[in-house]
Amino acid sequence: MHAGTLCIHDNILTFLLKFPAMLLQQLINGLTLGGVYALIALGYTMVYGILELINFAHGEIYMLGAYLGIIFLGLFTVIGLTSVSLPLALFFTVLLTIVVCSAYGFAMEKVAYKPLRNAPRLSPLISAIGISIFLQNYVMLTQGATDQVFPQRFGDSGLQFLNVSMTYLQALIIIVSGLLMLSLHLFIQKTRMGKAMRAVAQDKTMAALAGINVNGIISVTFIIGAGLAAMAGIMVASYYGLVNYYIGYIAGIKAFTAAVLGGIGNIPGAMVGGIILGLVESAGAAYISSEYKDAYAFIILIVILLIKPAGILGKNTEEKV
């Protein structure tokens, strides 16, 4: 009896001691995950902002990115570039992956969405689903249905502080996704093309009248979105070390959830939404139960949408008559 109370007492003490460290650890894990979600969510939100289209095949671009990362790095290992200079090989892998994925994004828009621009609103949704099914099976048939292993292991080396650890890879993912989001923000806000993009998102007809190449801007949107998703794909492939042809589906749903959470069509919203989703997921898995890991994203989404029906940063515009 006495021993029992002491034991509980002891547990609470260690819990209180461990709590901040564990929280910090979850913060780091959550930011890593959230950065990746945010990068994918940006593609959803940019396309939605311009075309009001849920690009269901976007998750597959992320999956292609993960695969292409493995393929190109494997190729460089065979050639011998990796043993000469690993950073150089990684650089070229990232570059090639982004270029090829962007080309896939570009082709996808031309084949499945552009001919349907004046079709009923749900038709592009079905062609997107068709593309998504096609890409999954395309990768499965060419690469096999088994897990593919990322050729380079980065190990668990990293920073250690008390009980909190952050691997270099995690730090890299957080920094890279932060930098990419910052540069996208600057691109949209400061450059001429970004301005044109915002104009097309506001009103396509007026933008065309002002001399903007609307089709070109839409293509650029798909290319940038696919590039960001490709980056997310490579980072996840190196982080988990394994990829499969169906990873695009769940990541796609979660990233889309993140985009809606922040207010769909709103670029800072997608970043905020992605990071919140990552944090909620890793905290929920650590503190509540990891069995429902995939459900937290949706629970938080429903709760937030009930409080703010247009998402965290979305403007609740009244419909005009």
Next chain:
Amino acid sequence: MNYETIKKHPVLKSLLISLFAAILFLPFKDIKSSTILFAIMFIFISAVLLIKKSQILPALPKIRWAPPHFLRAASVPSVIMVFILLPFYLNDYYLDVLIMSGIYMLLALGLNIIVGFTGLLNLGFAAFYAIGAYTYAVVNTKLGLDFWVSVPLSAGITALSGIVLAIPALRLRGDYLAIVTLGFGEIARLVLNNWDSLTNGPNGITGIARPSLFGASLDKLNTYYYLVFIFVAIAVIIIRRVECSRIGRAWISIKENEIAASSLGINTTKYKLYAFGFGTVWAGIAGILFASKMQFVSPESFTFMESVLILSMVIVGGLGNTFGAIAGAFILVLLPELLREVQSYRMLILGIALVLLMLFRPQGILGGFKSVHFRR
């Protein structure tokens, strides 16, 4: 030569497109296969473009064919006759496929009420299918209730869950509603997967009873086939009646313009709730038929992919068209089975088929045809 002239020239354009496709394909496979891909695409695309440019084929005349009256009158009885006679000519395998297509017809009919009539995008319809199936699985294996008692019970519980989801969700507009239904679908699946004491987790529930009628068990495939299609027929008759009623017109007016509908005095929230309740009833019935047919349910049967498949059926058939939903379900269940010969490629072909269908008929197979004939 600049880009514009290349785009106008059929051979150069097809060269450009097929080269692009071959380069995209290259990282995933070897050089030999991408060369083959290049050659096939080049020949095919340049043929298509050349034919298009030279205008060898005359423009297809617009077909405006109105069937003679006796054919129209005979169409419904003859379709019914075909469905009655089919089990005598088909083997068990095709009968099985037809039973599944009947179950999907019920699902598509239900979703068509929500998405097609009322215009509320629902991406989590499989959740209601699951609720219907699990309700029967639980009450049958734990309480011993039989099929006929469970039909109203399953349908009622499913409709109730639809309304309970809809009450908070209907505050949201458009795609926000879609993502909440998607989230609901995923949460429902995860709950089924983890609530071990009730649903037996990922292992599912086995030993669900087949229905029996007047003491005779309906476990032959052909009797089961009739059972399913009697439900489909009942669904079609009831849905057509509701569609042509005041409620149906209110739904369509909400889809066309919600603000205009509400300014005409239609209580939009009420009618949207009706749509959710009435649409999910059919998912519940489809669920109980599925559970009793398989005699086994597990969360694996109710994934997001299932919701997407049902939605595809509705859109492929033609949004808002009751017979379109039936046609869509029939085609999308049958198509993968017909492609059984090319087993590993069938999903690939299904994906391409969905894209092509939307490109050539964006409004769906029966879309654009008036489904409702308003009578005074």
